[in-house]
Amino acid sequence: xxxxxxxxxxxxxxxxxxxxxxxxxxxxxxxxxxxxxxxxxxxxxxxxxxxxxxxxxxxxxxxxxxxxxxxxxxxxxxxxxxxxxxxxxxxxxxxxxxxxxxxxxxxxxxxxxxxxxxxxxxxxxxxxxxxxxxxxxxxxxxxxxxxxxxxxxxxxxxxxxxxxxxxxxxxxxxxxxxxxxxxxxxxxxxxxxxxxxxxxxxxxxxxxxxxxxxxxxxxxxxxxxxxxxxxxxxxxxxxxxxxxxxxxxxxxxxxxxxxxxxxxxxxxxxxxxxxxxxxxxxxxxxxxxxxxxxxxxxxxxxxxxxxxxxxxxxxxxxxxxxxxxxxxxxxxx
Numbered sequence: 001x002x003x004x005x006x007x008x009x010x011x012x013x014x015x016x017x018x019x020x021x022x023x024x025x026x027x028x029x030x031x032x033x034x035x036x037x038x039x040x041x042x043x044x045x046x047x048x049x050x051x052x053x054x055x056x057x058x059x060x061x062x063x064x065x066x067x068x069x070x071x072x073x074x075x076x077x078x079x080x081x082x083x084x085x086x087x088x089x090x091x092x093x094x095x096x097x098x099x100x101x102x103x104x105x106x107x108x109x110x111x112x113x114x115x116x117x118x119x120x121x122x123x124x125x126x127x128x129x130x131x132x133x134x135x136x137x138x139x140x141x142x143x144x145x146x147x148x149x150x151x152x153x154x155x156x157x158x159x160x161x162x163x164x165x166x167x168x169x170x171x172x173x174x175x176x177x178x179x180x181x182x183x184x185x186x187x188x189x190x191x192x193x194x195x196x197x198x199x200x201x202x203x204x205x206x207x208x209x210x211x212x213x214x215x216x217x218x219x220x221x222x223x224x225x226x227x228x229x230x231x232x233x234x235x236x237x238x239x240x241x242x243x244x245x246x247x248x249x250x251x252x253x254x255x256x257x258x259x260x261x262x263x264x265x266x267x268x269x270x271x272x273x274x275x276x277x278x279x280x281x282x283x284x285x286x287x288x289x290x291x292x293x294x295x296x297x298x299x300x301x302x303x304x305x306x307x308x309x310x311x312x313x314x315x316x317x318x319x320x321x322x323x324x325x326x327x328x329x330x331x332x333x
Contacts, residue, residue, distance in 0.1 A: 065122055068307050069135045072126045073298065075291075085288040086131050089157055095128035098142040098150050098159035098280065102234050104257030105313050106162055119312040120160040123179065126304065127158065127279075130295050143231050144211040148172045151282050158292070159280030162251055164213045170332035174285060175278035176292035178325045178333055179305075183271025184214050185252040187240060187259070190266040195247055197269040201225045207236040207245035214249045217273055237262060251275050253313070260316060276330045293327040300324050 080086040089095055099120060101109035107121040116125075116139060125135035140156050147163060150156045151173045162182065165175045188195050195201065201222045208214040210229040218227050228245050230236050237258050239245035248255070253275075255267045279296070281289055299305045309321040327333065 063307055065311050068304055072129045074133050075130050085285055086291055089131050093132050094136045094138050096138045096157045097124045098140050098147055098156035099161045104260050122308045124160045144209045147280055151280050154282055162254055162277055163280050164275040165278035165330055165332045167332040173283045174281040174289050175333050176281055176289055177278035177327055178276035178330055179296055180277040181325055182251040182253040182275040184217055184273040185255055185271045186268050187248040187255045187265055188268055190264055198272045201247055204246045207239040207248045208250055218249055296327055
């Protein structure tokens with residue numbers, strides 16, 4: 001039975017590119033099929049299934065998120081000077097993170113444990129431990145419209161939310177990173193064959209998130225598309241499922257997680273932009289930016305970044321982890 005779902009998943013996800021990860025030669029594995037099977041079983045009982053990046057998941061070699069967090073470093077006292085943002089966070093004992101709880105593979109609320117799981121979620125927990133000594137985070141839900149405001153008024157300490165670095169955004173807030181690179185792609189119902197690339201969206205109804213880089217990309221590359229601007233990833237997915245939109249355009253990394261939760265959908269075509277993800281920080285805080293970039297370099301050098309990737313995004317794809325981009329390597333960082 002699992003083998004049958006495995007073949008189904010591969011059929012659903014068979015596209016010329018398997019996403020932002022295609023540039024690294026990575027392909028989907030039968031793990032996604034297992035997710036579809038789990039989702040089907042859970043759906044029969046009216047409950048949600050756990051998705052990849054689970055807090056208690058283990059790799060074939062016995063690695064786990066728990067081990068990654070247990071082995072994660074804590075900053076030396078001399079790196080957290082009095083009066084700095086780091087000192088304020090350490091005194092609070094928790095890192096307040098702007099993010100989401102609905103992005104499979106990146107930041108998803110596990111319905112069984114209530115914990116946030118995924119690549120972004122785990123990285124935020126690693127940073128929390130580095131500052132406070134404990135991987136404790138407090139999630140504040142953000143959207144593409146609210147991220148900058150919440151950083152500007154310091155409602156959140158950081159934003160981990162598949163947050164593309166752009167020069168325009170960097171005029172409003174600061175970015176550490178980039179720490180990952182994705183690319184814009186297209187989500188459609190699995191039975192559609194007329195949409196394979198961005199030019200096929202001309203004249204069609206296309207959902208995307210308001211204030212996302214994808215909205216600007218659509219305006220530039222397919223100006224005659226009928227763009228439906230919505231507030232969240234879930235709203236855009238529902239628009240496609242319900243037929244209110246013929247396609248959804250956003251970062252491929254997000255769409256991969258959407259397919260894992262919605263097997264009647266598929267990702268098509270090659271990514272047609274490059275989206276370097278950064279860690280959003282309050283504006284004008286050079287010390288905090290340097291601190292977070294140094295932490296990011298340290299988890300890459302120690303292998304914690306790679307292990308986190310393998311236990312989250314890597315549960316749905318096969319192949320070696322991609323090489324993380326260098327902090328400060330893109331405009332706006």
